[in-house]
Amino acid sequence: MSGRSANDPQGADERQYHIGLRPGDVAPAILLVGDPKRAKRVAEGFFDDYGDPITEREFVTYTGTYRGMPMSVMGTGMSAANTEIAVIELCQLFEDASSVAIIRAGSCGALQANIGLGDLVITQAAHRLEETSLAFVTPGYPAVAHPEVVLALAWACEDTGAAHHLGITATAAGFYGAQGRNIPGFPSRVPAIEAELQRMGISNLEMEASTLLTLSTLRGFRAGAVCAVYANRVDNTFIADADKSAAEKRCIQAGLEGLLKLSSLAHARGDRPCWHPGLGLV
Numbered sequence: 001m002s003g004r005s006a007n008d009p010q011g012a013d014e015r016q017y018h019i020g021l022r023p024g025d026v027a028p029a030i031l032l033v034g035d036p037k038r039a040k041r042v043a044e045g046f047f048d049d050y051g052d053p054i055t056e057r058e059f060v061t062y063t064g065t066y067r068g069m070p071m072s073v074m075g076t077g078m079s080a081a082n083t084e085i086a087v088i089e090l091c092q093l094f095e096d097a098s099s100v101a102i103i104r105a106g107s108c109g110a111l112q113a114n115i116g117l118g119d120l121v122i123t124q125a126a127h128r129l130e131e132t133s134l135a136f137v138t139p140g141y142p143a144v145a146h147p148e149v150v151l152a153l154a155w156a157c158e159d160t161g162a163a164h165h166l167g168i169t170a171t172a173a174g175f176y177g178a179q180g181r182n183i184p185g186f187p188s189r190v191p192a193i194e195a196e197l198q199r200m201g202i203s204n205l206e207m208e209a210s211t212l213l214t215l216s217t218l219r220g221f222r223a224g225a226v227c228a229v230y231a232n233r234v235d236n237t238f239i240a241d242a243d244k245s246a247a248e249k250r251c252i253q254a255g256l257e258g259l260l261k262l263s264s265l266a267h268a269r270g271d272r273p274c275w276h277p278g279l280g281l282v
């Protein structure tokens with residue numbers, strides 16, 4: 001007998017079962033990335049300093065500081081299912097969820113002709129095409145980014161000179177069939193999804209944002225997403241390997257700067273429900 005609960009199988013030392021972290025291991029400002037190697041690139045290329053990574057299964061977490069502010073970056077692997085585990089277990093590490101801010105810095109496919117390869121898309125809200133969030137909320141429930149996170153990310157993109165767009169993101173349950181891609185031998189059952197999402201004015205497609213945003217509203221932490229455009233589905237183009245690293249760097253920078261700016265908005269807001277321009281900045 002291990003003494004663990006089947007419902008919540010964290011260890012006696014409060015180490016979370018899948019992500020391998022204990023309270024105190026992470027900062028409340030967290031960047032979530034799909035690619036575990038991107039997490040390493042964030043720590044090595046952007047943090048002032050950081051400790052040894054904590055790795056469990058495909059989840060890898062680095063904690064350090066970015067421009068003096070304590071931050072963590074976690075590579076979650078791909079998918080809504082992985083995101084659900086990462087977010088729920090991360091939240092278990094904090095008594096006060098309102099102190100937590102999570103920004104996803106990912107990659108995506110653009111659905112509109114004016115969104116170029118390498119541009120950034122800031123998610124205002126997400127269309128829940130994945131199934132994971134259905135285990136928590138009804139189908140019509142909105143997956144919305146926190147307004148301060150949207151502002152902070154737009155501000156960060158302005159400051160860093162990154163071409164960016166604000167829009168609605170569609171979060172799919174997979175990369176191929178679920179995003180209407182047709183690979184020989186694997187015809188998508190929903191090949192019209194791309195045209196339908198375009199017609200609805202949706203900006204981009206990826207695989208994690210709506211899960212993060214749904215869970216953030218349920219639990220009461222601030223969250224948002226910014227993604228670099230790797231594919232454009234309108235003209236069927238994919239970013240060149242030579243341009244991918246720069247696009248990823250712009251996205252990471254926007255996410256990290258966004259977390260910094262979010263903290264100054266929160267400081268100026270104090271106990272009020274939301275920052276507004278009359279509050280100025282600290």
Ligand SMILES: O=P(O)(O)O[C@H]1O[C@H](CO)[C@@H](O)[C@H]1O
Binds near residue numbers: 034207
């Ligand atoms: O680059 P990341 O963050 O993994 O995000 C996108 O890339 C993966 C698909 O290639 C999916 O996880 C999708 O959401």
Ligand SMILES: O=c1cc[nH]c(=O)[nH]1
Binds near residue numbers: 108109110230231
């Ligand atoms: O088209 C794309 C590109 C990156 N990530 C996705 O999920 N879709």
